[in-house]
Amino acid sequence: MNESNEDVYDIDTASVPRGDGIRDLTLTDRWNTPLGKPNGGYILATMLRGLGEELGGGDPLVASISYLASPETGAAELRTRSLRMGRRVQTGTASLWEGERHVAEMTASFGDRAGGETRELGSPPALRPPAGCIDPREHGAPGGGLFDRVDYRIDQVPGFFVGKPSGDPTMTAWQRLRDGREIDFPALALLCDSFVPPVVELGEGFNSMTVQLTVHLHRRPCPGWVATRLTTRHVVNGFHEEDCELWDEDGNLVAQSRQLGILL
Structure with missing residues (x-):
């Protein structure tokens, strides 16, 4: 039976409580990178x-994650702990173990x-409506x-897609979960x-892997x-920053992030 993307997302991000803040989960290959x-x-x-x-609190506001080892698909364990259950903000930690x-x-x-x-105080990227943009899978x-x-939908084919990097580490695109699953x-x-x-x-040589990522969810x-909107402005000693902004179709900023990446 074929599963819809809605089923896939819910299944693949689920974890089952075992008790004492520990949860069991499975990392699947359905979200693998190249x-x-x-x-x-x-x-x-x-x-x-x-x-x-586990915390049973409100909506997530901010999350900061450090990637400590290369993940593999298969069974994993999430070890959670509450740090503070305040009146307006609840904070905790989670450790992923394989x-x-x-x-x-x-x-x-x-x-x-x-x-x-x-x-x-900001503004969304100047993109054509998604229906007028390009599906990058049709361009390599x-x-x-x-x-x-x-x-994904893009305004124009990035230079690196055709072997001619532009020299400007800035990208804009439309994104959504496949099958229109609610975000x-x-x-x-x-x-x-x-x-x-x-x-x-x-x-050439400017591919990267994330070391640390912080997201603000608005x-x-x-x-x-x-x-x-994705931008990189600083490459230092083989590391670089990457900033991301996400805007909905009504022009509202919905999330933003900064990550530290290491060049591969």
Whole structure:
């Protein structure tokens, strides 16, 4: 039986409580990168969902994850711990283990979003509507794994796709979960780390792997596509930063992130 993307996302980010803050889960190959490893955003979404269920608090507000070892598909264990259950903000940690391997460590805060001032000082990327954009899979983008789970639309074909990197490590794209599955907060965290790293536009040898990633989750997006802006401005001693902004189709900033990557 073929599963819809909605089923796949729910199944693949689920974990089962064992007691004492420990949860069992399985990392699948359905979110693998072209390197054959589970995508870092997928790992973050799974850990964020499991920790949120353990804390029983509000919506996730911020999460910071360090990737400690290369993940493998298969059985894993999530070890969670509450740090503080405040009136407005609840904070905890989650550790991902595969056997004796400590794969990732995350700290996240959850809270109630009701009330408070909202003021937007930025603007979304200037993209054509998704229907008028290009499906990158028709222009050499890889398939399988993550690229079968997330839909992408781009304004123009990036230079590195055709062997001519532009030299400008900036990318914009529309993203959504395949089959139009509703984007919840863990999925927003996933989409902060689900597109090609813009540093590849600097040329050969400029691929990367995430070392640390922090996401700020502002609001649930309206139904539809999510506009994505990715930039790298600093490459130092083989490491680089990558900034991401996610905007919904109503022009609201829904999430943003910064990560430290290491060049491969």
